[in-house]
Amino acid sequence: MENPLVALSNELAAAVDHAASSIVTVNARPRMASSGVHWRQGVIVTAEHTVKHDEEITLAVPGGGSVPATLVGRDPGTDLAVLKADNLKNPVADFVQDKIQPGNLALVLGRSADSGVNATMGVISAVSGAWRTWRGGMMDQYIRLDATLYPGSSGGAVINTQGKVLGIATSGLSRIAGLAVPVSTINRVVEELLTKGHISRGYLGLGLQPIAIPEALAKQLKLTAPGGVIALSVEPSGPSERAGLMIGDILVALNGKPVQDTDDVQSVLEPSFVGKPVKATLVRGGALTEASITIAERPRRAE
Numbered sequence: 001m002e003n004p005l006v007a008l009s010n011e012l013a014a015a016v017d018h019a020a021s022s023i024v025t026v027n028a029r030p031r032m033a034s035s036g037v038h039w040r041q042g043v044i045v046t047a048e049h050t051v052k053h054d055e056e057i058t059l060a061v062p063g064g065g066s067v068p069a070t071l072v073g074r075d076p077g078t079d080l081a082v083l084k085a086d087n088l089k090n091p092v093a094d095f096v097q098d099k100i101q102p103g104n105l106a107l108v109l110g111r112s113a114d115s116g117v118n119a120t121m122g123v124i125s126a127v128s129g130a131w132r133t134w135r136g137g138m139m140d141q142y143i144r145l146d147a148t149l150y151p152g153s154s155g156g157a158v159i160n161t162q163g164k165v166l167g168i169a170t171s172g173l174s175r176i177a178g179l180a181v182p183v184s185t186i187n188r189v190v191e192e193l194l195t196k197g198h199i200s201r202g203y204l205g206l207g208l209q210p211i212a213i214p215e216a217l218a219k220q221l222k223l224t225a226p227g228g229v230i231a232l233s234v235e236p237s238g239p240s241e242r243a244g245l246m247i248g249d250i251l252v253a254l255n256g257k258p259v260q261d262t263d264d265v266q267s268v269l270e271p272s273f274v275g276k277p278v279k280a281t282l283v284r285g286g287a288l289t290e291a292s293i294t295i296a297e298r299p300r301r302a303e
Contacts, residue, residue, distance in 0.1 A: 011161060012121065016107060018163030020117040022093040023109050023156055025060035026069075026083070028053060033060070035110035035156030036083065037168060038092050043194070045186055046155030048074045048081040049172035057083060060113040062090045073193035077137020077201075078185055079172045082193045093157060095183050096166040102127050105161050106145060108169045108178070110153035122147025125177065132263065133173050136201075138270060140188075143167055143180040192271065202269035202295040205238020206231050210261045211250060213283065221288050227260045228252035228283065243293040245282070252288075253281035268295060 026036040026046045034050035036059065044059065051057070057069045069083040104124045111117050125146035131139050145158065149171045158167045158180040167180030192199055208229040218226050228250040234241050251259050254268050255278050268278045273295045280291045 012107065012119075015159060015161050015163035016109060016117065016119045019093065019109055019157055019159045019165065020111075021062050021090050022165075023062070023111045023117055024090070025111045025113045025152075026050065026057070026155060027060070027066075027113075028057045028071075028081075033113060033152055034154050035152060035169075037155075037157045037165065038088060038090055039082075039186065039190060040092055042084055042086060042088055043072075043190065044069060044083040044085060044088075045168055045190060046081050046083065047168065047170045047172055048076050048079045049170070050154050051081045059083075059085055059088075060111065061088065062111075062117075073197045073199075075137060075189050075193065075199045077133060077135045077199065078139060078181060078189055079133070079135065079137070079170045080168065080181060080186060080189045082190055093165040094163065096160055096164045098160075100124060100127055100141075100143060100166055100182075106147060106166070106180075107159050107161075108145065108147050108149055108153055108156060109159060110150065110156035110169075112152055118150065118153070120148045120150065120153070124180075132266060135173070136266070137199075138185075139182065140184045141182040143182055144174070145169070145178040145180055147178060149178040200271040200274050201298040202271070202274045203239070203298040204265070204269070204293060204295070205235035205240045206245065206251075207233030208251065208262050208265065213250065213252070217283075217286060221283065223252055223258075225252065225258040225260050229259055229262060229265065239293050239296045240291075243280070243291045245280070245291060245293070246284070248284070250283040251280055252283055254278050256281075269298075 022038040026034045029052035036044040036046035039045045069085040072082040074081040126144040128142040131142045157165045211230040231249045277292045
């Protein structure tokens with residue numbers, strides 16, 4: 001009877017071998033390289049925080065050798081950068097189709113130009129729904145790793161025990177643990193960066209701060225929440241000024257959903273809202289009023 005530990009060891013080694021050929025070394029910062037994944041033919045995905053310069057980027061590829069790469073675009077919000085390289089011979093990654101659950105074994109694969117592919121093992125320690133990163137990007141899923149991310153592993157692949165990629169490893173979005181950027185988020189970001197070179201972000205042209213609304217006024221106006229966000233500034237010729245908003249207006253709902261802090265406003269600033277009107281419910285002079293604000297694309301200088 002085969003020793004189960006030997007069998008597990010062999011299966012993990014086979015998983016690493018299956019995925020290793022799609023992992024590259026990314027030389028895009030001083031002193032320390034990072035890792036990347038051959039996502040689709042000629043397209044490499046890595047962690048944005050490891051790409052410190054936009055030019056003279058090279059990739060160390062499986063089997064030896066170095067190829068030049070160009071930066072297509074970056075999205076700090078999801079910590080993703082997309083590179084292109086011509087004539088890459090190594091295969092593209094194979095992706096997970098199954099549901100990811102806490103407790104699933106996972107391996108983080110990176111590649112060093114000196115030692116080749118490297119692997120660490122752990123488990124998926126937490127999985128939840130969509131969430132917004134501290135950098136402002138929207139993730140389709142929160143996937144936390146209980147696995148070591150060695151220096152240079154950010155941008156590498158997180159794989160399951162069959163060698164299929166479930167995400168990109170990053171240490172840039174959490175101070176407490178490594179995370180995996182999920183495949184669905186990566187596909188969305190890759191598509192937009194390849195098409196436009198940048199990620200569209202919406203903006204209202206408002207400077208906002210949370211504020212409590214007096215209980216008596218909230219009751220009189222039949223508000224469902226006891227607070228809102230007050231406009232401290234209104235950008236000249238911006239979307240909100242064009243919609244008639246003024247300093248001192250208190251925003252209490254967007255498209256019928258209560259707004260109590262600036263995080264609630266972010267829900268209408270996703271790329272899918274750019275160019276579309278949203279209904280803003282305001283408290284002005286002690287009374288409710290409404291305005292239609294067409295979400296504009298944030299000027300790139302302000303990203």
